[in-house]
Amino acid sequence: xxxxxxxxxxxxSRALPARRxxxxxxxxxxxxxxxPGRARVTWVIGGLRLVVxxxxxxxxxxxxxxxxxxxxxxxxxxxHSGSGNPAMPIHRVALIVxxxxxxxxxxxxxxxxxxxxxxxxxxxxxxxxxxxxAMWAVLPVAIYVGNYSERRFGTCADCTVPxxxxxxx
Amino acid sequence: VADARNFSVQTVAVLAALCAEPVEWRHGYEIAKxxxxxxxxLYPILVRLADRELVEAxxxxxxxxxxxxxxxxxxxxxxLAEAEAASAALAAGEVTTRGRQPRGVRHRLGLEGAR
Numbered sequence: 001x002x003x004x005x006x007x008x009x010x011x012x013s014r015a016l017p018a019r020r021x022x023x024x025x026x027x028x029x030x031x032x033x034x035x036p037g038r039a040r041v042t043w044v045i046g047g048l049r050l051v052v053x054x055x056x057x058x059x060x061x062x063x064x065x066x067x068x069x070x071x072x073x074x075x076x077x078x079x080h081s082g083s084g085n086p087a088m089p090i091h092r093v094a095l096i097v098x099x100x101x102x103x104x105x106x107x108x109x110x111x112x113x114x115x116x117x118x119x120x121x122x123x124x125x126x127x128x129x130x131x132x133x134a135m136w137a138v139l140p141v142a143i144y145v146g147n148y149s150e151r152r153f154g155t156c157a158d159c160t161v162p163x164x165x166x167x168x169x
Numbered sequence: 170v171a172d173a174r175n176f177s178v179q180t181v182a183v184l185a186a187l188c189a190e191p192v193e194w195r196h197g198y199e200i201a202k203x204x205x206x207x208x209x210x211l212y213p214i215l216v217r218l219a220d221r222e223l224v225e226a227x228x229x230x231x232x233x234x235x236x237x238x239x240x241x242x243x244x245x246x247x248x249l250a251e252a253e254a255a256s257a258a259l260a261a262g263e264v265t266t267r268g269r270q271p272r273g274v275r276h277r278l279g280l281e282g283a284r
Binding site: 020022023025026027028029030032033034042043044045046047048049050053054 | 196197198201207208209210211212213215216226236237238239240
């Protein structure tokens with residue numbers, strides 16, 4: 001049991017940032033001194049809370065959740081129900097690729113510092129968050145405009161039969 | 170010296186525990202038992218206090234047989250001054266601490282009935 005808990009802690013503490021690694025070791029060194037049984041399990045679970053706090057895991061998961069939910073919503077909105085138009089698979093692929101890029105590129109550019117150093121603090125975070133949200137907000141607008149123009153000026157693939165007859169007349 | 174209002178009641182509990190024997194090095198489990206705090210509360214507090222240089226940490230000098238060396242903690246001079254100020258302010262009822270105040274910790278700090 002102790003070995004399993006120590007192993008669990010060793011694995012979890014790897015997620016700690018480098019400046020907190022010593023604290024991870026310090027916490028792990030206490031495990032064997034804690035009364036075996038429930039107290040020891042509680043001790044290690046408490047350590048996991050330390051990892052969650054120090055890695056800002058809850059915030060990161062919240063961001064991922066927001067991005068996934070937004071992507072699902074936009075995909076649902078922009079997903080074409082299907083038609084005989086041969087361009088439809090390309091439209092779908094383009095939508096998926098765009099969503100993926102919007103989700104991944106900001107994360108990747110931050111990770112590799114593609115745009116230079118990243119300022120911390122409330123104001124820079126707010127600017128980044130606003131820009132990210134604005135970027136995402138453009139998509140449904142673009143989809144709406146695309147759908148509208150397709151209906152108004154396109155091949156009228158989704159039109160009703162009378163509408164199509166009128167279109168081709 | 171910082172105002173005790175800058176500390177949560179749990180932090181004051183940790184400061185009070187360390188303040189009881191300021192020259193002694195204490196290990197985490199001992200502080201946890203003394204304050205009644207769970208490890209998930211205690212260690213983030215110790216980390217913050219160390220960041221603010223109110224607590225200093227060191228490893229046990231000698232390698233004990235059959236177990237890893239432990240991390241030890243005690244107040245710095247600044248930490249001691251802050252701890253004494255916070256404890257005195259709390260005892261005098263001049264301040265209230267921010268954050269949740271678990272009953273067990275309040276009891277240990279002698280805050281039962283205080284707001």
